[in-house]
Amino acid sequence: MTNRxxxxxxxxxxxxxLSGASKLLFLLLASIACMTTYDTRLILFxxxxxxxxxxxxxxRWQDISFVIKFISFFALLNVIVVYLFAPAYGEQIYGAKxxxxxxxxxxxxxxxxxxxxxxxSLKYFSTVPLALLFLLTTHPSQFASSLxxxxxxxxxxxxxSLTLRYIPDVQEEFYMIRMSQEARGLELSAKAKLLDRxxxxxxxxxxxxxxxxxxxxxxxxxxELRRFGKNKKRTWYTYKKFSTYDxxxxxxxxxxxxxxxxxxxxxxxxxxxPWA
Amino acid sequence: MTSKTLGLVMPAxxxxxIAAASxxxxxxxxxxxxxxxxxxxxxxxxxxxxxxxxxxxLYLFLGAVGLPVFAGGSGGLAALIGPAAGFLxxxxxxxxxxxxLVSPKSSALAIFFANLLGDSLTxxxxxxxxxxLAKMSAAAAFLSGVLPxxxxxxxxxxxxxxLAKALSKTLKNEGYFK
Numbered sequence: 001m002t003n004r005x006x007x008x009x010x011x012x013x014x015x016x017x018l019s020g021a022s023k024l025l026f027l028l029l030a031s032i033a034c035m036t037t038y039d040t041r042l043i044l045f046x047x048x049x050x051x052x053x054x055x056x057x058x059x060r061w062q063d064i065s066f067v068i069k070f071i072s073f074f075a076l077l078n079v080i081v082v083y084l085f086a087p088a089y090g091e092q093i094y095g096a097k098x099x100x101x102x103x104x105x106x107x108x109x110x111x112x113x114x115x116x117x118x119x120x121s122l123k124y125f126s127t128v129p130l131a132l133l134f135l136l137t138t139h140p141s142q143f144a145s146s147l148x149x150x151x152x153x154x155x156x157x158x159x160x161s162l163t164l165r166y167i168p169d170v171q172e173e174f175y176m177i178r179m180s181q182e183a184r185g186l187e188l189s190a191k192a193k194l195l196d197r198x199x200x201x202x203x204x205x206x207x208x209x210x211x212x213x214x215x216x217x218x219x220x221x222x223x224e225l226r227r228f229g230k231n232k233k234r235t236w237y238t239y240k241k242f243s244t245y246d247x248x249x250x251x252x253x254x255x256x257x258x259x260x261x262x263x264x265x266x267x268x269x270x271x272x273x274p275w276a
Numbered sequence: 277m278t279s280k281t282l283g284l285v286m287p288a289x290x291x292x293x294i295a296a297a298s299x300x301x302x303x304x305x306x307x308x309x310x311x312x313x314x315x316x317x318x319x320x321x322x323x324x325x326x327x328x329x330x331x332x333x334l335y336l337f338l339g340a341v342g343l344p345v346f347a348g349g350s351g352g353l354a355a356l357i358g359p360a361a362g363f364l365x366x367x368x369x370x371x372x373x374x375x376x377l378v379s380p381k382s383s384a385l386a387i388f389f390a391n392l393l394g395d396s397l398t399x400x401x402x403x404x405x406x407x408x409l410a411k412m413s414a415a416a417a418f419l420s421g422v423l424p425x426x427x428x429x430x431x432x433x434x435x436x437x438x439l440a441k442a443l444s445k446t447l448k449n450e451g452y453f454k
Binding site for chain 1: 281282284285286287288291293296318330334335337338342344345358359360412420438443447
């Protein structure tokens with residue numbers, strides 16, 4: 001039983017052959033561009049681009065549907081909370097007030113607020129696919145070498161790699177300990193009383209931490225025995241040299257980032273205002 | 277045994293623990309109760325300052341590049357500059373402050389108050405995040421981002437204190453935790 005939300009799925013195709021470093025740079029630059037701008041045109045472009053890339057990667061819906069639903073729920077929650085606490089924010093931004101629905105008290109709905117919330121939602125649905133793509137098409141082992149390739153010190157990059165390997169181990173350990181405890185009579189399901197459940201779950205934390213500390217000791221000793229960290233540089237088994245396509249991907253990412261800056265100037269701010 | 281390699285492996289484990297805990301949800305009636313704050317508090321209390329801060333930085337970085345390690349399986353740069361970003365950065369401040377105040381010989385009361393200060397700092401930064409990034413008023417930010425979480429978090433702090441005391445007793449034999 002592994003609680004695997006998402007992970008690498010091997011495959012062929014353009015995106016799998018790109019270096020992890022270029023994909024990471026693209027992800028970061030495109031995400032920053034998408035997050036800082038409220039120009040609907042740029043957000044839409046990035047969104048459509050990410051959907052096209054998704055098709056190219058032949059990602060199966062069942063592999064990602066759980067995560068998509070979860071993130072959609074949180075995005076929806078975000079939009080609702082923003083509206084509830086700032087129903088007039090759209091007016092302030094766009095300098096116009098077109099009431100669509102009178103509502104009650106301060107909770108009326110305007111075209112401007114709706115447009116703002118639309119932009120907010122669009123950001124999620126433009127950047128989330130890019131992040132998922134990066135995760136699904138990049139082998140975890142390549143992740144660390146990619147970081148080193150873009151300038152992160154290799155020890156730090158390796159710590160990232162270690163964390164990625166530890167996460168499923170911690171999850172696996174948690175479920176194993178829980179099942180062992182339940183096999184010995186501990187009731188953790190909805191049948192037990194609240195306090196008993198809290199107490200029971202806490203009894204899982206202690207052995208979890210001890211087994212993890214044991215693993216830490218083992219891993220760090222093994223790394224030292226293999227002379228990790230003795231030199232200023234290292235080679236990577238999973239290294240991928242930049243190809244022409246990698247350079248093109250990075251160039252496209254820089255273009256998107258530059259576009260968001262130019263639109264900032266053009267719009268006299270972050271917002272594209274159709275009512276101006 | 278303390279070494280440079282341990283100083284690297286420890287934060288990796290800390291980040292993994294927080295990431296795994298953030299995805300775990302224990303159903304308490306109809307309210308999902310994630311262990312994210314609990315894991316952050318434990319890391320802040322048990323680790324020394326450098327390792328605690330590095331753990332949180334590593335965790336935030338993994339989330340930033342899109343790994344679904346934040347609460348509810350979310351991730352991405354959006355989370356780090358979105359409405360709830362203040363809380364995530366607040367966890368970093370929590371780890372720094374609490375690990376600076378706590379030592380392996382601290383009393384249970386000292387541990388509890390150190391975590392209380394750290395958690396309060398998280399809420400302050402969370403409120404600031406809601407005010408500036410989600411354009412809420414101070415009152416609205418308090419009502420939506422702080423008030424509903426006060427009691428659950430006090431419970432988590434008590435649990436952290438209990439676990440930390442229990443763990444530090446048995447960890448005295450480990451060189452790092454002396």
